[in-house]
Amino acid sequence: MTNQELVAQYGPRESMDYDFVIVGGGPAGLSAAIKAKQLASGAGLEISVCVLEKGSEIGAHILSGAVMDPKALTELLPNWQELGAPLNTLVTQDQFLFLTKDNSLEVPDWLLPTCFKNEGNYIVSLANVTRWLGQQAENLGVDIFPGFPAAEILYNEAGAVCGVITGSMGLDKEGQPTDQFQLGMELRAKYTLFAEGSRGHLGKQLIARYSLNADADPQSYAIGIKELWEVKPSQSKPGLVVHTAGWPLENDTYGGSFLYHLGENKVAVGLVVGLSYKNPYLSPFEEFQRYKLHPKIRRTFEGGKRLAYGARSLTAGGLNSLPKMVFPGGALIGCDAGFLNASRIKGSHAAIKTGMLAAQAAVAALQENRSGDELAAYPQAFKKSWLYTELNQARNFKPWMSKGLYLGTLMVGLEQKVLGGKMPWTLHLKHADHECLEPAAQHQPIDYPKPDGKLSFDRLSSVFISNANHAENQPSHLVIKDAAIPVNFNLKIYDGPEQRYCPAGVYEYVQENGKARLQINAQNCVHCKTCDIKDPSQNIMWVTPEGGGGPNYAEM
Template sequence: MHSQELIEQFGPRESMDYDIVIVGGGPAGLSAAIKAKQLAQTAGQEISVCILEKGSEIGAHILSGAVMDPKALTELFPNWKALGAPLNTPVTQDQFLFLTKDSGYQVPNWMLPHCFKNEGNYIVSLANVTRWLGQQAENLGVEIFPGFPAAEILYNDQGAVCGVVTGSMGLDKEGLPTDQFQLGMELRAKYTLFAEGSRGHLGKQLMNRFALDADADPQSYGLGIKELWEVEPSKSKPGLVVHTAGWPLESDTYGGSFLYHLGDNLVAVGLVVGLAYKNPYLSPFEEFQRYKLHPKIRDTFEGGKRIAYGARALTAGGLNSLPKTVFPGGALIGCDAGFLNASRIKGSHAAIKTGMLAAEAAVAAINANRSADVLEAYPLAFNNSWLHTELSQARNFKSWMSKGLYVGTLMVGIEQKLFGGKVPWTIHNRHADHECLEPAAQHQPIDYPKPDGKITFDRLSSVFISNTNHAENQPVHLTLKDASVPVSLNLKTYAGPEQRYCPAGVYEYVEKDGQSHLQINAQNCVHCKTCDIKDPSQNIVWITPEGGGGPNYASM
């Protein structure tokens, strides 16, 4: 049933009013809420702020490498060390390796551009940093509602955003109310900030409605797949940061790996694969598994134990692909807009900074008795910030790397090492990622090794340790615009690429009565958004599932 039918049967919806509603309890959303409360506290005012978080708790859906630049956090909390922020492992050593199939070559540190150096940064669990930010937000009086996804956007009579609606609970697979049905609630606001992370469900709607990306390059995305390992104590090197390029990916496919040594014998390892790849037989998950078998990598994990797994898309287009971030009544912050600095492989500092800037603009507007305006002060402040300078210097990184490993490495080296990113030219991206996939007839299948259960694993055992769960009797949140397209186009022309680009085993083609059908195992979904991005005809649309569903990342 559609929302209006549910309202007619069970309505009207309850509503709550706030000064600021924030969609998403990640670093951007929490930092915006904290900054708004700090400004109000300093001025002796009251500003009501709430955060909706679709995960079962703050941090449940947070996944990142992560090496964190503390610059923005220091602006938000100058005393973050005294407050106990979980930045406990300072970077002590950087290594950058170019891998071939059987060997690897370390780039001398003097040759590395500044963007690949991490002095002064920290290896962290971003999920734990986010939980800490959540505690600080609650201490300041922010109302946080975990397990409540924002499913719809509210608009006033003038067409401005005036809040959101939480998803209704207790619908069955056909969308019909069950005995546990609860109608979604309206959260109305003077300003609504969207901090959903990469490829936000509502952020995508806002871009279409307000043509926010009309003047930007097509956005570029990557799929990041990560595991957390407990390694033998003799192999633990807290503070060591290793990045690689090259094998197992072909030179025409953008991507690279990370291997970060935390404390307590923990190592975070992952692979990022740019989603503009051409070969429909490529499987980012299998590429990551065989990466761990490389002789320069495998020894770290011999005798160790894999304890966590997850995957998430990241928005990598940078400044050239940045949409307009404001519209009547609200703003996009963090990765919902795309502030990640792909050259540094860092986005948390940008998320925190943009959350702060948007909050400052919203509080100023509220204090001036304005609501539902366009927060022009936010993009203006961004344009005058250190973050804009940083992203401007890195603006060509993704475009150069999309031209291949060797050309990209050469040109990034010239721009970053020789010119410090201050170049008079801009290289543009012309194609969306889903447009880049080529027919299967133009490629050969890739022979991936079978998992050994010790260093390499299959998808289902991986999803199991991501603690992913969705109520089985709920509407499938992976929707198809046209149910015939998977077989008639994706399977026929591209050999069913959704079976391979999904890192969670959600999509599989099955035979029934002599006919192929796409089976969607929505319970496996880790909310990475890759299908929404890479589907060649954009037929798959990810929508919010029932609240609290998805992964539960303990320390990713």
């Protein structure tokens, strides 16, 4: 049934009114909620704020490396240490390695640009930091609704955003109501802030509706694949941060790895692969598994135990790919817009800062009895902030690295180490990631080693420890626009790249009566959004599943 038919039969929808509705319970959304409550309290103003989170709990869908710069957090909550923020492992040492298949070369500390140095930063579980931020928001009176995805945008008669509609519950695979059916609610707001993370489902719609990217470079993404390990005490070095470039990726493929030593003998390890890669046979998941087999890397994990697995896209285009951040009735914050600093491999501090800046603009608008207009003060404040300065200094990082490892490294070193980020030129990205994939006939298949079950693993055993779960009898949240394209275009020209770029085994081509068919195992999905980004025909659309579905990350 269509939404209109559901409303006609089961409506009208219940509705709730708020001053601010925030879509997404990550660092950006929660920081916006906290800042709004702080500002309102300081001004003697009573405001209502709600945060919608599609995960089963705050932090369930949060995955990041992560090394965290506490600068923005200190601005938001100066007493975060007293409040028990889970920033416990201070970085004590940085290593940057260039890998070949069998060897490694460590870059001397004096040669490292500032962007690769982490003095004063913390190795964290961003999922745990986010849970703590959720507690701080609730203490201030913010309403937080986990398990309630925002599925649709509400517009008023003037075309301004005036809230969102949560997803309906209890639909079967064909979209028909079951005995457990519950119609989604309307949450109406004077201003709605979208903090869905990278490649946000609603953020993508807003960018298209209001042409927010008309003056921006094409956005560029990467996929980050991560595991959490418990290693032998002899291999645990709390505070050590290791980054690598080079093998296993080819020199023309953007990417690199991270290896972060937390306390309690735990190590976070991952590989980031730019989604502008050309070879349709490349599998980011398989590249990550063989990375752990490198002689320099494997010694950390031998005799250890893998605890968790997950994957997530990164919005990595930088300053020149930022869309316009505001539109009538709301704003994009955090990675929904794309504030990640790819050169520093950090985005949580940027997410917190943009959440604060948007909240300041929104509260000021309420004080002036405004609603539903563009929060022009938000992008103006961003332009005057330390975050803009930081991103401006790194604006050429992704364009340079897209030109290859060697030239990119040389030029990034020149710009950051020699020129201190004050370069008189600006480079631009020209192609969206899905446009970069080349036909299979131009490439050779990659022979990946079989998983050994000790250091390297298969997809399904990995998905199992991501705790991914979706109700089996629900509509697929992976929508194929044209059912003929996967076989007639993707399989025929690119040899079915979706079965390789997906890190969760969602897509597979099966034979039926001598003909190929794309099978979608949506229950495996970890919500990384790679398919929505990399599909060469842009025929796959990720939409929100039933509330609470997806991964459940404990410490990622």
